[in-house]
Amino acid sequence: MSGRLFVIGLGPGDARLVTPEAQAALDLCTDLFGYGPYVDRVPQRSGRTAHASDNREEVGRARAALALAAEGRVAGVVSGGDPGVFAMASAVFEAIEAGPPEWLALEVTVVPGISAMLAAAARIGAPLGHDFAVVSLSDNLKPWPLVLQRLGAAAGAGFALALYNPVSRARPWQLGTALDHLRNLLPAETPVVFATAITRPDERLEIMTLGDADPARADMRTLVLIGTHETRRIGRGEGLRDWLYAPRAARASA
Amino acid sequence: MSGRLFVIGLGPGDARLVTPEAQAALDLCTDLFGYGPYVDRVPQRSGRTAHASDNREEVGRARAALALAAEGRVAGVVSGGDPGVFAMASAVFEAIEAGPPEWLALEVTVVPGISAMLAAAARIGAPLGHDFAVVSLSDNLKPWPLVLQRLGAAAGAGFALALYNPVSRARPWQLGTALDHLRNLLPAETPVVFATAITRPDERLEIMTLGDADPARADMRTLVLIGTHETRRIGRGEGLRDWLYAPRAARASA
Numbered sequence: 261m262s263g264r265l266f267v268i269g270l271g272p273g274d275a276r277l278v279t280p281e282a283q284a285a286l287d288l289c290t291d292l293f294g295y296g297p298y299v300d301r302v303p304q305r306s307g308r309t310a311h312a313s314d315n316r317e318e319v320g321r322a323r324a325a326l327a328l329a330a331e332g333r334v335a336g337v338v339s340g341g342d343p344g345v346f347a348m349a350s351a352v353f354e355a356i357e358a359g360p361p362e363w364l365a366l367e368v369t370v371v372p373g374i375s376a377m378l379a380a381a382a383r384i385g386a387p388l389g390h391d392f393a394v395v396s397l398s399d400n401l402k403p404w405p406l407v408l409q410r411l412g413a414a415a416g417a418g419f420a421l422a423l424y425n426p427v428s429r430a431r432p433w434q435l436g437t438a439l440d441h442l443r444n445l446l447p448a449e450t451p452v453v454f455a456t457a458i459t460r461p462d463e464r465l466e467i468m469t470l471g472d473a474d475p476a477r478a479d480m481r482t483l484v485l486i487g488t489h490e491t492r493r494i495g496r497g498e499g500l501r502d503w504l505y506a507p508r509a510a511r512a513s514a
Numbered sequence: 515m516s517g518r519l520f521v522i523g524l525g526p527g528d529a530r531l532v533t534p535e536a537q538a539a540l541d542l543c544t545d546l547f548g549y550g551p552y553v554d555r556v557p558q559r560s561g562r563t564a565h566a567s568d569n570r571e572e573v574g575r576a577r578a579a580l581a582l583a584a585e586g587r588v589a590g591v592v593s594g595g596d597p598g599v600f601a602m603a604s605a606v607f608e609a610i611e612a613g614p615p616e617w618l619a620l621e622v623t624v625v626p627g628i629s630a631m632l633a634a635a636a637r638i639g640a641p642l643g644h645d646f647a648v649v650s651l652s653d654n655l656k657p658w659p660l661v662l663q664r665l666g667a668a669a670g671a672g673f674a675l676a677l678y679n680p681v682s683r684a685r686p687w688q689l690g691t692a693l694d695h696l697r698n699l700l701p702a703e704t705p706v707v708f709a710t711a712i713t714r715p716d717e718r719l720e721i722m723t724l725g726d727a728d729p730a731r732a733d734m735r736t737l738v739l740i741g742t743h744e745t746r747r748i749g750r751g752e753g754l755r756d757w758l759y760a761p762r763a764a765r766a767s768a
Binding site for chain 2: 378
């Protein structure tokens with residue numbers, strides 16, 4: 261069996277953040293699988309078939325790609341951001357583990373990408389410059405009390421937070437409940453960033469405080485960053501966006 | 515004042531993981547600052563001055579770059595991995611906040627990079643595919659009890675861990691103590707990865723368990739990944755490296 265599978269991170273949206281390694285992998289693929297909007301980011305070319313699918317079809321999509329790779333084709337599964345952060349890489353390995361034994365011998369290459377959290381942090385300064393935790397607010401595959409437990413453990417120990425999947429049509433209340441939970445643990449003036457469609461033409465960056473953060477300002481394309489009691493905000497004056505950063509030194513936790 | 519400052523992530527080492535945006539920023543710079551081995555990664559060219567400095571000179575280096583930018587030059591500060599993860603971006607904003615008011619008007623662009631943790635995770639599968647926490651084991655600027663508190667809080671709540679700065683000549687014992695602390699909280703069979711010099715010619719990837727992880731196998735260039743009780747290890751048989759991944763579904767914490 262000579263097929264290959266690439267799991268490719270396309271970065272947050274800006275083509276200048278697609279790595280040469282990701283581009284080289286895309287160029288090798290005979291078949292591309294992924295959530296429609298991600299597949300659409302890759303220019304079509306003759307000799308390569310695009311297989312777009314719905315956001316919720318992760319394991320089915322992984323299986324289809326693996327089956328083609330096992331037939332000797334070069335299959336690519338694309339993700340926005342980094343494929344290893346709440347994206348397709350886990351689904352691919354889940355499918356391999358549950359699949360036929362011959363899939364174990366496939367050559368699988370995960371090509372990392374610029375993750376949404378790091379792109380968002382770069383836009384605003386360095387809010388993840390010290391210890392931080394990364395949490396998905398989706399309770400599709402995780403009990404909601406566990407989400408709150410993790411947020412509490414991380415915030416209580418002084419981690420900054422990057423929150424993925426804050427809201428969707430099917431999950432409208434989770435972000436508000438999460439922010440309320442954090443308000444019991446962190447000062448109201450803790451900086452919060454809603455970074456939406458980061459690096460894309462309709463990018464929107466909003467710096468707020470935990471006290472006034474309005475969950476209705478977030479959508480499916482929003483990455484939420486929560487600072488700590490040590491996060492610094494540098495005011496720059498009229499017309500210039502403030503910077504947020506985590507100091508390199510940390511004192512005892514709040 | 516027309517100068518600019520770029521804080522540029524060079525990724526983990528492989529040139530194919532330098533983004534086009536990072537390359538374009540490097541091309542604009544008249545002056546490059548950074549820790550020697552990172553500056554050395556950027557091919558020299560006429561018209562650009564390299565200012566290499568020691569690893570411990572972060573804020574001094576940032577100040578020097580800002581001063582040149584304020585004179586109208588285009589200064590670049592380079593970091594390995596992502597500049598916003600335990601790297602130069604925080605030092606730059608710290609220098610700005612403590613510096614002359616005119617630095618507030620400088621155009622500062624943080625160019626994200628492929629972080630070591632995501633490159634390491636990609637090599638081994640998808641061990642950071644669910645909630646995870648990122649901790650520096652350096653106690654140069656953070657009290658050691660706070661490091662242990664954060665490790666305990668994160669591991670206790672079921673986060674996978676990415677550990678930066680596990681060891682250096684001046685800090686030989688921290689990783690061993692951290693692993694001992696985690697052994698009190700997590701099962702001995704919890705997967706551990708030491709990823710050293712990731713994506714470089716002398717890359718070394720070792721999958722161990724928490725029970726048998728030997729801190730002497732790590733050096734300054736090692737990124738340590740610690741799984742959870744849910745991390746899956748896929749055995750592939752002779753001659754093929756096993757895969758580790760975090761399932762998309764999470765049950766209650768250990």
